[in-house]
Amino acid sequence: MKCKVCGQTAAVAMKSHNAGFCEKCFLDFFRKMVARGIKSQNLFAPSTPILVAMSGGKDSLSLALELKEQGYVVHGLFIDLAIPESSAVARETTETFCRKHGIELLTRDLAREGLSIPLVKKALRRPVCSACGKIKRYYFNKIALEEGFTLATGHNLDDEVARLFSNALRWDEAYLSAQGPLMPETEGFARKTKPLWRLTEFETANYAFLRGVECHSAPCPYAKGASFSVLKNIMQNLENVMPGRKIDFYHGYLERGKPAFALARERENRNVSRCENCGAVTSGGKLCGVCGIRIAIAQA
Ligand code: Q46
Ligand code: ZN
Numbered sequence: 001m002k003c004k005v006c007g008q009t010a011a012v013a014m015k016s017h018n019a020g021f022c023e024k025c026f027l028d029f030f031r032k033m034v035a036r037g038i039k040s041q042n043l044f045a046p047s048t049p050i051l052v053a054m055s056g057g058k059d060s061l062s063l064a065l066e067l068k069e070q071g072y073v074v075h076g077l078f079i080d081l082a083i084p085e086s087s088a089v090a091r092e093t094t095e096t097f098c099r100k101h102g103i104e105l106l107t108r109d110l111a112r113e114g115l116s117i118p119l120v121k122k123a124l125r126r127p128v129c130s131a132c133g134k135i136k137r138y139y140f141n142k143i144a145l146e147e148g149f150t151l152a153t154g155h156n157l158d159d160e161v162a163r164l165f166s167n168a169l170r171w172d173e174a175y176l177s178a179q180g181p182l183m184p185e186t187e188g189f190a191r192k193t194k195p196l197w198r199l200t201e202f203e204t205a206n207y208a209f210l211r212g213v214e215c216h217s218a219p220c221p222y223a224k225g226a227s228f229s230v231l232k233n234i235m236q237n238l239e240n241v242m243p244g245r246k247i248d249f250y251h252g253y254l255e256r257g258k259p260a261f262a263l264a265r266e267r268e269n270r271n272v273s274r275c276e277n278c279g280a281v282t283s284g285g286k287l288c289g290v291c292g293i294r295i296a297i298a299q300a
Contacts, residue, residue: 051150053136056097064076117132150191150192151190178268
């Protein structure tokens with residue numbers, strides 16, 4: 001296969017675009033797609049300080065590298081979950097990456113916060129992923145707010161489409177009203193963005209490989225082989241027979257689906273209050289989810 005831009009031998013073949021690219025043209029394509037994703041959704045301005053939530057995986061590291069090279073003011077944030085086997089490797093990988101690329105890294109240790117994930121797991125006695133996600137989002141938001149950053153996460157098109165599919169399967173109005181590449185800042189919530197939303201997992205993996213991004217490969221021992229990968233596979237099978245379906249589905253949601261759930265968003269916004277313990281905005285009653293987890297730990 002030849003590169004569709006310059007005619008050299010292709011290094012990356014992309015079915016959904018019915019095209020192949022050589023290394024240089026693929027990296028140009030990737031750059032343009034990130035830039036277009038930022039501009040079309042008005043994610044942030046060139047001078048906005050960005051805080052990239054970094055896990056040591058290919059998506060967040062690739063995102064930080066690409067934003068930095070496009071001239072953005074990028075800092076990283078790593079939350080150390082204190083999970084045996086995976087957290088130390090993820091932290092080391094992230095620190096090495098940031099040193100190499102001159103990215104300032106902020107870190108937060110959940111063990112110091114009394115919220116190490118093994119402790120949470122022991123206290124809750126149920127699969128810990130949803131609590132882990134809640135705690136990470138809490139600290140991403142808190143630190144971005146305190147330090148005046150716009151938050152950026154490495155979610156790609158496959159992540160977004162699988163989430164949308166999952167939300168639509170449950171007709172979860174609250175989530176269907178609030179998904180997308182941009183969550184604007186509101187009281188108690190930092191602005192949140194997903195600049196890789198136009199790029200697939202395959203494309204991001206190729207970017208990471210071609211740019212020599214060294215990501216970690218120590219899987220979390222608590223990962224439960226999630227239903228998300230089932231949904232991703234279903235969407236990928238669809239994409240294989242109907243190229244372009246994933247981005248069409250997602251675009252259609254942004255243009256027509258999401259506005260249809262605006263009423264659900266208004267209802268959600270009316271139900272929020274401040275956590276009596278930490279002051280975070282919550283829709284879950286007197287305490288936010290993280291303070292609820294703290295109590296479960298104290299009572300365990
Ligand atoms: S780190 Fe946390 Fe993941 Fe481990 S406990 Fe589950 S959510 S699987 S991305
Ligand atoms: Zn709280």
